[in-house]
Amino acid sequence: MVMGSLSQQTDVVVIGGGPGGYVAALRAADLGKEVIVVEQRSRRGGVCLLEGCIPSKTLIHSVEIAEGARHGKNFGVLCGEVSIDIEALRANKEKVVTVLSRGIDQLLKARGVEVIEARARFEGPRKLQLSGADVAGIEFRHAIVATGSSIARLPMMEGLEVWTSREALEVKEIPGSLLVIGGGYIGLELGFVYAGLGSRVSVVEMLPSLLTGADKDLVRPVAKSAKSAFEEILLEAKVGGIEKGDDGGFKVEIETNGKTLERNFDQVLVAVGRKPNTSDLGLERTGVKIDERGLIIVDDQCRTAEPSIYAIGDVTAGPMLAHKASRQGKVAAEALAGHNAAFDNRAIPAVVFTRPEVAWAGLTETQARAEGRPVKVGRFPLAALGRARTLGGPDGAFKVISDPDSGLLLGVGMVGPHASELVAEGALAIEMGATLEDLAATIHPHPTLSEGLCEAAEVAMGAAIHITSR
């Protein structure tokens, strides 16, 4: 037998070991399936753990500590000059990633899931071809495509050593000046990180607002904070060209308001979105159908047009978020095991770790307006919340979006400290079919920020205690 000619057989093969893929593998194994995960990287966890959410949140936490120390004097705490130890910062981030990635491998091992480090392509609806491993192919009963997405690139980047989020999260250096192309959540989160580390940050966004898609009232406190943290924010602006400058930096042409500005930056970070990894998978040798955006078309059980193949996460329609992928992973594993599971969730929480944080779940006011759907909205400002005052009175608000007739909760939104944690209550309430009254009648602990959601529900009901209605 020649090396590389071996073919293996299994019940389930999961392509991709990210937050969708490894979760699907674990659930399928728990349901009694023989499972193989094929992952081309040497570590499990995917973009989220290795070069996305987790490293980024580790850095954000470091910056929060620095910011806390800088503002300590407002609270009677003097810290002196705050400085950044970039080596230690990187080491801490790397430790977090390593511990978590090893944890995934341990979980997979404990469930008897085999991991093969290789690149996989479909040879047909029941067979995968592998490259880069001793095993040449896998014959499977079911496959789950969980190959995720890649960073979208701009043609003008080619040949230049500009950053994407991947390089930015490596923190090789703290540039004196940084241009962030893209005012979406990745661009802004990293912008706040580097601003906190000491860079002079500028942001260029094509659209008229930062964080497009989020409700305007939720974006406003972030825009305000960005304005003071960043050097410059250019909206409705486009980068016309990037050139290598004389000083090792970059010369960037920015078109805005009919003018062309020329600026020099030490580094440029391109954060213009992500695209699904579906082009080089051999899907054309199966019955899997792909839409014009390259997304795999699936039903509510995450099954593709090819009955033996499922797809989850960023390769399917919907927000490219780890928690959506994980939930789909469970659904796909359960569905292929014969359970009647479905991805019928009504709220996929969106969380943005800017300063302040923004989060929402379910229907947004923007969406309701676009659909011409009547809704009743209740807003409650953080300024009226005791706990917020103890934190220094940060800017922010809670809001609920409800059905005007029945009081059914349709969406929640929040901006302020810990919004990313607080949104989970709203997501649960929406999934449970809660009404405003359910939220309002639930005792929320005092003094906490969580009271804000309860108060916003009361505002929508016209029964607010802590603010006077206009």
Add this chain to the structure above:
Amino acid sequence: MFKFKLPDLGEGIHEGEILKWYVQEGEAIAEDAPLVDVETDKAAVTIPSPKAGKVVRLGGPVGDTIEVGAIIAVIDDGTEEATQAEASAPVPDQAPPSPEPEDPVPATPTAPAVAPAAAEAGLVRVGPVPAAPAVRRRARELGIDLHQVPGSGPAGRVSNEDLERFAAGGASPAATPAGPAISPAGIPFFQLDPLPDFASQGPVEREPVRSIRRKVARKMVTSMVVVPHVALMDDVDVTDLEEFRQQRKAASAADEAGARLSLLPFVVKAVTECLVEFPMFNASLDPQREEIITKHFYNIGFAADTPRGLLVPVVHDADSKSIAEISAEITRLALGARAGTLAPAEMQGGTFTITNVGPIAGTRLIPTINYPEVAIIGMGRAEQKVVVRDGEIAIRTILPLTLTFDHRIADGADAARFIRRLGELLSSPLTWLLER
């Protein structure tokens, strides 16, 4: 805003079942892009969108029956309120876009009279039904569409108790569109327990019960629950008939109708004559008015095994047709059933049914009555048997027959006389001819 009404799907077709939506509410659709698959008694058809625009509302969830002329989708094409060829049937004002809390209160007499279908369409919940994730999952496992379940909670929220009550048969008015719902609740010992988790026992596959399968299921459960079935069996000596049939087949081998001549048309004709003689087997019982309806027309249905499932085409006015005519008609109807080209009228109006599984296999069967008919004949396999005739052993061709009948209308002695007469006709074709 364009209100798209379910178009005419062919002669005699008044309704269709929604099989599949190609779009969801809020999604955009192009003109002529597929909108919905609808299955009628005849065939499944894909209906394209007549307009480009955004789909504001769908006419109902998958599995719902929708009538021709009812609104199947509302499409925002940028125009003002408009409907294609405003139909005469009054349609209730567009339901609010949010799911209405569904009070199962019947329309008060002062309410404007609306066509039942339209009123029902207005009641259908669209969009997500408020229910906890665990309740939604349980509904899927039970194969229940939550849109059908009346929610007792605020905002029409469906609780697990609501769902279990619905599953146990405490049906809502929406679930049984025709006639008052007769709940099996209250029958001692009657209990529908949740199914065991088969998936933990081995690989399983689940598919929804739809279309013809669902119709058969409904009809059979109704029949078995409502009708006290009694089955009476007999063996009929069809040696002479078989001899005659084989001769006719050979003689008219060139003639296609003759070549296909089977036992069935003879049984259809003989049954028809028995029905004239014993009218209680050509009747129906009206349980509301407690009346027996005796029919003076003789339409004999026969079970046809088709790729889409069990269909029962009907030979109308069998009393006025010759055996040759009946034979030709059975051939035509059977082919049509298999091809899916039968008109609904060709499968309606039956007064009695015959099922003939004999050619496949089976010595005999006990068929279930095709409700609201009162009796059915099941034909086993006609084959040569050793029998005793006048103290001698003889080889004769024997056709096993089972008459299942509704004991509310007929008694065992009636059935025995019916099957004896049927046996006489089929065993002595010459005498039968002579009598005519």
